[in-house]
Amino acid sequence: KTVSILGVAFSGGQAKGGVENGPQTLAEFGLHQQLRDLDWNVTVDARCQDLTHLQPESDPDIGKLKKPRYVSAVCEYLANVVEEHAKRGELVLTIGGDHSLAMGTLGGTTRAHPDLCVIWVDAHADINTPLTTDSGNLHGCPLAFLLGLEGTDLPEFSWLSPCLTPDRLVYIGLRDVDQGEKRILKQLGIKAFSMTEVDRYGIGQVVEMALDHVNPNRDRPIHLSYDVDGLDPSVAPATGTPVRGGLTFREGHYICERLHETGLLCAMDVMEVNPALAHGDIHQLTQTVAVGCSLVRSALGETLL
Numbered sequence: 278k279t280v281s282i283l284g285v286a287f288s289g290g291q292a293k294g295g296v297e298n299g300p301q302t303l304a305e306f307g308l309h310q311q312l313r314d315l316d317w318n319v320t321v322d323a324r325c326q327d328l329t330h331l332q333p334e335s336d337p338d339i340g341k342l343k344k345p346r347y348v349s350a351v352c353e354y355l356a357n358v359v360e361e362h363a364k365r366g367e368l369v370l371t372i373g374g375d376h377s378l379a380m381g382t383l384g385g386t387t388r389a390h391p392d393l394c395v396i397w398v399d400a401h402a403d404i405n406t407p408l409t410t411d412s413g414n415l416h417g418c419p420l421a422f423l424l425g426l427e428g429t430d431l432p433e434f435s436w437l438s439p440c441l442t443p444d445r446l447v448y449i450g451l452r453d454v455d456q457g458e459k460r461i462l463k464q465l466g467i468k469a470f471s472m473t474e475v476d477r478y479g480i481g482q483v484v485e486m487a488l489d490h491v492n493p494n495r496d497r498p499i500h501l502s503y504d505v506d507g508l509d510p511s512v513a514p515a516t517g518t519p520v521r522g523g524l525t526f527r528e529g530h531y532i533c534e535r536l537h538e539t540g541l542l543c544a545m546d547v548m549e550v551n552p553a554l555a556h557g558d559i560h561q562l563t564q565t566v567a568v569g570c571s572l573v574r575s576a577l578g579e580t581l582l
C-alpha cells in the first residue's frame with residue numbers, strides 16, 4: 278500500500294503568514310518515516326512544494342475574493358497532481374497550507390473516485406460563496422466552489438467543474454458558522470455534526486451517523502479533509518482561526534481511527550497548521566505539529582493496542 282505525500286506550501290487563501298510552512302514542519306517532525314514504520318510505501322511528491330511561480334503579476338480582487346487567480350492556479354495544479362496519484366490507487370495525503378487547497382485535493386480525487394464521500398473535520402463550514410463571504414478569504418469558500426453554488430461559476434475558476442453533491446458531504450466539529458453558511462447548510466440539507474452533537478451523542482455515535490449518511494453501504498471511497506482548527510485550541514494552538522470548545526485530542530483521533538477501520542480512505546488533507554502562530558511558545562508549536570502527525574498515523578492504521 279502506497280501513500281503519496283504532497284506538501285503544499287501555500288497561504289494564499291487567507292491572510293496570516295506562516296501556514297505555508299506547515300508541510301516542512303510536519304516533515305521535519307518525521308512524518309515520512311513514521312508512515313514507513315506503519316508499513317506504508319511512502320512516496321513524496323515535491324511538485325507542489327513551492328508554487329509561488331504560479332502567483333500572477335497582478336491579481337486584483339474579484340468582488341470580495343482575495344488572490345482569486347493565485348488560489349485558482351495553485352488548486353488547478355494540485356488537482357492534476359492529486360488525480361495522477363489517486364488514479365494509481367495510492368492514498369493521497371496533502372499537507373497544507375490553508376484550506377482553500379481543498380479545491381485542488383477534492384478537485385483531483387473526485388476525478389479518480391467520482392463516487393467518493395467527504396468527511397470535513399473543521400470548526401468552520403468553509404462553504405461561503407463569492408456573494409456570502411465577508412472576508413474574501415478563499416479558505417472559507419472551498420466547498421461552495423466544489424458544490425458549484427451560486428456565484429462560483431467564475432471564469433478564473435473555469436477548470437473546476439462542480440464535483441460534489443450535498444448528500445456526499447458531512448461535517449464533524451462545527452462551531453463557528455457564518456449566517457450565510459447556516460442558510461446554505463439548511464437549504465441544501467447538508468448533514469453537520471456540530472460540537473453540540475459531539476457532546477450529545479459522543480464521538481463514536483457521531484462518526485457512525487456521519488458514515489451512515491454519506492456512506493450507508495460502506496462502499497464509497499472516503500476523502501477526509503481535516504482542518505486542525507476542528508480540534509480544541511488547547512490541543513492544536515498553532516492555527517489561524519482557533520475557536521474554543523473543539524474536539525478533544527481523543528475525539529480528533531477517534532475519527533481517524535474509525536475511518537481507517539472502514540478500509541475506504543482514499544485521501545486525507547491536514548490543513549491550517551501555522552507554525553508562526555505558536556505565540557513564540559515552542560511547546561505550542563511542537564504540540565500542534567505532533568498532533569498533525571498523529572492524526573495522520575491514526576488514519577493510516579496506527580492503533581493504541
Ligand SMILES: N/C(=N\O)NCCC[NH3+]
Nearest residue numbers: 399401403416417504518
Ligand atoms: N479556518 C477557516 N476555515 O476553516 N477560516 C475561515 C472560516 C471563516 N468563516
Ligand SMILES: [Mn+2]
Nearest residue numbers: 376399403504
Ligand atoms: Mn477549514
Ligand SMILES: [Mn+2]
Nearest residue numbers: 400401504506
Ligand atoms: Mn477552520
Ligand SMILES: [Mn+2]
Nearest residue numbers: 475476525528
Ligand atoms: Mn466531548
